[in-house]
């Protein structure tokens with residue numbers, strides 16, 4: 207299985223290091239970061255690339271661009287793990303559509319193009335008889351898209367509730383367990399590397415809302431957008447509020463919720479009994495599905511991280527190989 | 535369980551109130567509120583007490599009988615079926631934005647009421663937090679009451695945190 211890899215940050219390096227360590231029958235034949243690229247049909251020396259990248263250098267040749275790799279490398283699957291842009295989806299959208307038009311499969315962790323152009327991209331993939339998979343865009347290591355597409359075949363999913371942002375869950379966990387103020391817990395999240403310098407994308411609930419859009423479209427094909435989600439973040443939560451919830455043996459978590467029968471798409475802090483299956487600690491993610499046959503199912507796992515996200519990407523690559531044997 | 539409000543009349547003697555209320559727990563009930571009106575217009579040696587209790591429906595008659603035995607006159611009984619409950623947490627300038635008015639918006643609906651309220655004010659100018667329990671006659675009434683509260687809260691810039699569970 208030949209793979210072209212765009213993006214060599216946390217996720218890209220996670221994928222490269224796992225391919226190096228485990229083999230998995232994957233050969234990386236093209237690769238790019240923001241400033242450089244490499245194309246080598248016989249397989250790129252990943253070890254060398256990782257050393258260069260960790261030393262702060264561009265991975266390859268600065269005269270080769272990501273688009274050169276998309277257009278000219280010899281690959282079966284394009285792995286798109288460049289940064290998310292939620293207003294345009296670029297440059298990922300162009301990378302993805304170009305690869306699909308060339309009849310190549312695409313696997314991505316990039317939420318931008320999937321949240322913005324789900325139908326259009328899937329139609330394009332269909333037209334060219336290839337797959338577009340995006341397990342890694344939601345809930346990190348939890349294979350929720352696989353579960354929905356394959357594990358629950360024949361079920362009707364009636365509702366979805368989830369904790370889809372590890373940063374918010376970490377902050378609320380610390381506030382509830384240690385009585386920290388929001389500012390203290392946020393500072394701690396920054397120190398641990400869980401929160402960005404500008405945390406608003408997480409704490410205002412935008413990131414989980416994007417994931418909710420991706421999942422709602424994946425399950426119900428509703429064609430919904432971020433504008434249709436009612437969003438409230440966690441930045442106004444007080445330690446007193448958590449204390450009051452605690453008096454009822456309950457706590458507060460940021461819950462993403464989709465119930466199509468009620469046309470409900472909402473991200474908001476909610477009160478939950480401490481014993482509720484969605485009350486997970488720290489940066490964990492969790493998703494509960496209400497289905498007609500299988501009943502209620504909850505999945506819990508790491509919501510982010512280099513190797514955890516690589517797990518979702520690699521799962522998608524190998525799934526495509528199984529589906530289309532002959533291209534390996 | 536059914537929620538009942540009762541208007542009681544009893545002699546104003548030491549220990550009488552405690553004796554009057556004891557049958558409530560004896561019949562498996564819980565006291566939700568006791569409203570004691572001293573300055574009532576009734577005769578001086580008699581006091582009026584209003585209680586809101588929750589008890590097994592079948593034992594209501596027995597309770598009234600036991601109260602009568604204690605020398606209490608039950609003047610009025612109202613059974614409301616405010617069995618639908620929802621816990622909420624409010625964050626914002628809850629006092630400054632007229633808490634009574636916020637609560638009245640629910641209480642005046644006739645189908646829902648604020649049954650418990652606990653407020654924590656950390657410091658002047660800092661947002662306070664409150665835990666509120668709303669009771670309503672049924673799920674539809676609860677949804678209407680919640681919508682009213684959401685609207686009032688939006689105007690007053692108060693964050694309403696709702697419970698995830700249907701009846702929680």
Ligand SMILES: NC(=O)c1ccc[n+]([C@@H]2O[C@H](COP(=O)([O-])OP(=O)(O)OC[C@H]3O[C@@H](n4cnc5c(N)ncnc54)[C@H](OP(=O)(O)O)[C@@H]3O)[C@@H](O)[C@H]2O)c1
Pocket residue numbers: 212213214215216217218238239240241272287288289290297315316317342343346509510511512515
């Ligand atoms: N980190 C996680 O746990 C996680 C989990 C789920 C999903 N995601 C998503 O996965 C994607 C990657 O995340 P990350 O954490 O790995 O991000 P990151 O650490 O910021 O890495 C981004 C990589 O993309 C490269 N890049 C930027 N613009 C490019 C362009 N125009 N062409 C080619 N490469 C370009 C960067 O190049 P330089 O090295 O030259 O800067 C860098 O190597 C994002 O869309 C993110 O939302 C991440």
